[in-house]
Amino acid sequence: MTAMAAEKPRGIAGTISDVFFTRPQLLTLLLLLPPLLWIGVVYVGSLFALLLQSFYSLDDFSGVVVHEFTLATYSQLFEGSNVQIILRTVTMAALVTVASAIIAFPIAYYAARYARGWMKALFYLAVMMPLWSSYLVKVYAWKLILAKEGVITWFANALHLGWLLDGILALPIIGGPSLSFSYLGTFLVFVYIWLPYMILPTQAALERVPTNFIEASADLGADPGQTFRTVIFPLALPGIVAGSIFTFSLTLGDYIIPQIVGNSRLMIGQAVYTLQGTAGNIPLAAAFTVVPMVIMGFYLWMAKRMGAFDVL
Amino acid sequence: MSPAVRFQNVSRHFGSVRAVDGVSLDIEPGEFFALLGPSGSGKTTCLRLIAGFEQPDEGHIEIFGETVEGVPPYRRNVNTVFQDYALFPHMTVGENVAYGLMIKGVEKSVREAKAKDALAMVKLGGYEGRRTAQLSGGQRQRVALARALVNGPKVLLLDEPLGALDLKLREQMQEELKSLQTSLGITFVFVTHDQGEALSMANRVAIFSDGKIVQVGTPTDVYERPASRFVADFVGSSNVLPPEFAASHSGTPSWTSLRPERIEVVSDGAAIPSGYASVKGLISVISYQGAVTRITVVTEKLPLIASIPATTSLRKGDHVTLAWPKAAMVAMGESA
Structure with missing residues (x-):
């Protein structure tokens, strides 16, 4: 018997493996088909249905949705209280994003550059653990912390700083009867809840800045401050932008936090919730939903234009 | 004039590892100086000490007569070409x-x-x-070089500058670096583990082993007159002869280096030229290397390696007589 140059495939599984090995495109197609169908039908499809709704309008007298194309619903977005809702939400989202970035950066920087071994494990644990518990529970916990009878008031009084807290609450716009009924409180809870989404991408971006870039910068005469501004920060920017996409869009769409902690003025999420529920105004709810999408699209376009993704 | 770089008894430890261990060295202005050694021998740490990325634990470092202790890299007038640029x-x-x-x-x-x-x-x-x-x-590589040189450094440091390039490009860059250094007159200090690169580019070479400098000299010095068995073995290849073997072949009774290219094969019956030592043996390995052929000859005492013309008709298993000029045997220090 002569030795064969090639072995026979081993069973049906072997034959299938051989087919996939020689035709990798076939394997890719098979692997991608289910998720593509899901995204296409369930995800993009429903988004498209939503978009369609926003071009309908609600008949004021009968409360019935008129299935005719119109831009009337969109024009309602620019009316008094609706514009206020949009501006309020966008301002809040922007402030939450900036504050998250400022708080997250030093933490991410430490974790990426200095933390090793168990310190690194502790970092991941500390950042991720809040994500393991219920979002609702955390928000209610914050309501208690921020309440007039809560820990913060108690602590401020114990330190004889009650006057400071009262002073802050007396500030126009951001203040209120107590922290849990103020924009400041809403802001604090937003920052707390979304912070991990800012820390992790920032840390990942910093992690990818090799030490020898920093050494090269120092070698070329840059002091640590200059190195930070010209090398580390620009290279971390894609991570910060990625994080800001999370914090910004999550704040834009959230309707639970402002409902539990904050004054009674609506955010976009709450407006959508109310409009599609009790008011039954699906077209306006849909139009409101389109607002964050447009804002995010614009934001990403700006970020790209400013070169935030050049080093990706 | 003060030296471009002066190390006085410099040590740098990482935990219990003495990466650099009592190194003293003067690099003169305008030199093309190589720090040569196997990986982990302390040569890169020395370069980083000059650049300022590391601070010495002991000893003293001067750059053009100025002490650089406590001077951060961004206030040193030296620039570095990094290994991965x-x-x-x-x-x-x-x-x-x-x-x-x-x-x-x-x-x-x-x-x-x-x-x-x-x-x-x-x-x-x-x-x-x-x-x-x-x-x-x-x-x-060229961009990294330009980025460093544009600052007009007093000393240019190069960390394995050609390590990542393929052979042809490496040879070309060696020549370019050398002519660049000559025309600019800047002191170049480069780290390499490639002895060929060090010999062909540098004016002087410091050879590192275990954090210490074992020999400093011109390429000819370190190749022709290796100071120790380590140098003889690391720089090029060498037959290291034990004292008794050297003595019995009219050398001095100490560890002795004999370069393979100095050994000739003498045809049967031919007289051994005067001033030559000789030994008989059997070819155990023969390896064609293009320009030369390398043979390993088992003799009574020890195997010897010889480089002979590639045109040889010798075969494995042939009995041969090897001969070499007695002057080719270089006595070395006792150290390993």
Whole structure:
């Protein structure tokens, strides 16, 4: 018997493996088909249905949705209280994003550059653990912390700083009867809840800045401050932008936090919730939903234009 | 004139590892100086000590007569070409080269002109607007070189500068670096584990082993007169003869180096030339290397390696007589 140059495939599984090995495109197609169908039908499809709704309008007298194309619903977005809702939400989202970035950066920087071994494990644990518990529970916990009878008031009084807290609450716009009924409180809870989404991408971006870039910068005469501004920060920017996409869009769409902690003025999420529920105004709810999408699209376009993704 | 770089009894420890252990060294201005040694021998740490990325635990370092203890890298007038070049990916080639000048606050038009000149000097004229990701390894190497040289350093440090390049490009860059150094007159200090590179480029070589310098000298010095068995073995290849063998072949009774290319094969019956030592043996390995053929000959006492012309008709298993000039035996120090 002569030795064969090639072995026979081993069973049906072997034959299938051989087919996939020689035709990798076939394997890719098979692997991608289910998720593509899901995204296409369930995800993009429903988004498209939503978009369609926003071009309908609600008949004021009968409360019935008129299935005719119109831009009337969109024009309602620019009316008094609706514009206020949009501006309020966008301002809040922007402030939450900036504050998250400022708080997250030093933490991410430490974790990426200095933390090793168990310190690194502790970092991941500390950042991720809040994500393991219920979002609702955390928000209610914050309501208690921020309440007039809560820990913060108690602590401020114990330190004889009650006057400071009262002073802050007396500030126009951001203040209120107590922290849990103020924009400041809403802001604090937003920052707390979304912070991990800012820390992790920032840390990942910093992690990818090799030490020898920093050494090269120092070698070329840059002091640590200059190195930070010209090398580390620009290279971390894609991570910060990625994080800001999370914090910004999550704040834009959230309707639970402002409902539990904050004054009674609506955010976009709450407006959508109310409009599609009790008011039954699906077209306006849909139009409101389109607002964050447009804002995010614009934001990403700006970020790209400013070169935030050049080093990706 | 004070030396370009002076190490006085410098040590640097990492935990219990003495990466650099009591090194004293003077590098003269305008030298092309090689720090040669196997990996982990302390040569790169020495380079980093000059650059300022490391501080010595003991000893004293001067650059052009000025002590640099406590002086951070950004206040030292030396520049480094990093092993993997460390080009900034978020800047164009031109911005990379102009970086040091930008940091110094040089006006934009001036630094752009200087960057352009520096790039032309490394034969990359017109590449200013490119992204570093679009460059080949050899081009990155040149950009890194231009980026360092544009600052007019007093000492240029090169960390395994040619390590990542393929053979042909490496040979070409060796020549270019050498002519660049000659025309600029700047002191070049480079780290390499490639003895061929060190011998062909450097004016002087310091050979490192276990954090210590074992020999400093010109390439001829270290090749022809290795100070120790380590040097003989590391720089080129060598037959290291034990004292008794050397003595019995009219050498001095000490460890002795005998380079393979000094050994000849004497045809049967021919007389041994005067002034030559000889030994009989059997060819156990024969390996064709293009320019030469290398044979391993088992003799009574020890195997000897000889480089002979590639045109040889000898075969494995042939009995041969090896002969070499007695002057080719170089007595070395006792140290390993």
